[in-house]
Amino acid sequence: MKRPSLPVNTPQVDCSPPETRTQRRRLRACHECDWVSALPPLNSGEKATCPRCSHVLVKRHRYPAQRSMALALASLVALIVAVSFPFVSFSVSGVGNRIDLSQTATTLIAFHQPVVAIAVMMTIVVLPAVYLVSVVWLQFGLLQSRPMPFSRDIARSLAHLTPWMMADVFIIGALVSLIKVAGMAQIELGISFWAFCLFAILLLMTVQSIDADWMWFSLEGEPLAPEGTLTGTTAASQHVTGCPTCGLINRIQHGKERCVRCHEKLHKRLPHSLQRTWALLFAASIMYIPANLYPIMTTTSLGSSAPSTIVGGVVQLIQMGSWPVAAVIFIASVIVPVGKLVALAWLCLMIKRSNELNAQSRTRLYRLTEFIGRWSMVDVFVVAILVALIRAGSLMSITPGPAALAFGAVVVLTMLAAMTFDPRLIWDTHTPRPLRRKAATKEPVDG
Structure with missing residues (x-):
């Protein structure tokens, strides 16, 4: 009996591991410059980069499922310890206070700052916990060779969660807070503080251990790239695009397609990106x-209150002799947000005046703005920690000011601005010159 042939539109899925595939080339379209290149065979510890803009396309890790699952489980254990024990305590003139991690958010609600409280709790506990549970769920199914239910939807969400997890930024904020009050009161670090430091490190290691290319291949295989897709040119010129989540190249014509592998929405270019x-x-x-005009917090000491703006706090730290802490706050709260606003505005203004040399430097500038944006949350975390910790009545207390909400909004808005900017527009204004390398460049992974 003759076996029925597959419909023409049915993707042909190759279920062999990516590392051992040698029969055909695997194509990727760079998310930053839209260049189509072929992935070389990769060994553990190697990465493939775009030959046009040097963006990392794929990183290959040794034992990707076992490694990321072990790190995720260790991170969850550290997080449970961090939320179960005292975080830090202080005492001054026989009066003191001890807080746990959750109080850095709940105390803000008592001062009518629920939005800031939600932002703090979501970025340091809730979203990281969701991310880690998702990693365990996914990798457990892959280790059993039977993906768990909803694995595709969960895997698609991982990349969207990553920018909003700020445990590492919170640790910097905690250190800045402790240095600010160390000269005025006695500080004692609790078990939770050290557990959270460990959690922040393990969370970063978990994120770095995710091999998205391997994960998606193991979950859904890899359909063939659209017939006729060429390397050494842009995807848009061939009416295809690379999925921003799983990397698969898809045919796109009407602008409403979804990736055939992960079902992510696809666009040749992000719609209305510049607007x-x-x-x-x-x-x-x-x-x-208002983030700079209004006080970000008010300090009460011996019955007298002293409101402090962001810049005023920096000046106060300098007067106290805490130059390193003042530098951290000034960089995170002034230089980074202003620099990001100026950089993104400049990229938008110069989008039609690009050549290939400028495109490379502007792409590097975009990567920098995307990386540094989240670190401005340091000042918000400093306020959250100090407000929860310094509560000794008229002897010494700190209350949040209206600038905390305004500055938090600045951080979120600039992060969203970087996400809505499509860096491929930088490369669209000139005709690409032919490159000798049509395959992605294979390099060892740093570290």
């Missing part, structure tokens, strides 16, 4: 005014 980026930058610029 949305400008709108978010304008909103962030407006919010940055």
Whole structure:
């Protein structure tokens, strides 16, 4: 009996591991410059980079499922310890206070700052916990060779959660807070503090251990790239695009397609990218005014209150002799947000005046703005910790100011602006010159 042939539109799925595939080339379209290149065979500890803009396309890890699952489980254990024990305590003149991790958020609610409280709890506990549980869920199924239910949807969400997890930024904020009050009171670090430091490190290691290419291949295989897709040119010129989540190249014509592998929405270019980026930058610029004019916190000592703005706090730290802490706050709260606003505005303005040399430098600038944006949350975390910790009545207490909400909004808006900016637009304004290397460059992974 003759076996029925597959329909023409049915993707042919190759279920062999990526490392051992040698029969055909695997194609990727760079998310930053849209260049189509072929992935070389990769060994553990190697990465493939775009030959046009040097963006990392794929990183290969040894034992990706076992490694990421072990790190995720260790991170969850550290997080459970961190939320179960005292975080830090202080005492001054026989009066003191001890807080746990959750109080850094719940105390803000008592001072009518629920939005800031939710942002703090979501970024340091809730979203990291969801991410880690998702990693365990996915990798457990892959280790059993039977993906768990909803694995595709969960895997698709991982990349969207990553930018909003800020446990490492919170640790910097905690250190800054402790240094600020160390000269005025006696500080004692609890078990939770050290557990959270360990958690932040393990969380970073977990994120770095995820081999998205291997994971998606193991979950869904890899359908063939659209017939006729060529390397050494852009994806848009061939009416295809690379999925921003799983990397698969898909045919796109009407602008409403979804990836055949992960079902992510696909666009040749992010719709209205420049308009949305400008709108978010304008909103962030407006919010940055009250963030600097109004006090970010008010310190009460011996019955007298002293409101402090962001810049005023930096000046106060300098007067106290805490130059390193003042530098951290000034960089995170002034230089980073202002620099990000200026950089993104400049990229939008110069988008039609690019050549290939400028495109490379502007792409590097975009990567920098995308990386540093989250670190501005340091000041918000400093306020959250100090407000929860320093509660000794008229002897010494700290209350949050209206600038905390405004500055938090600036951080979120600038992060969203970087996400809505499509870096491929930088490369669209000139005709690409032929490259000798049509395959991605294979390099060892740093570290």
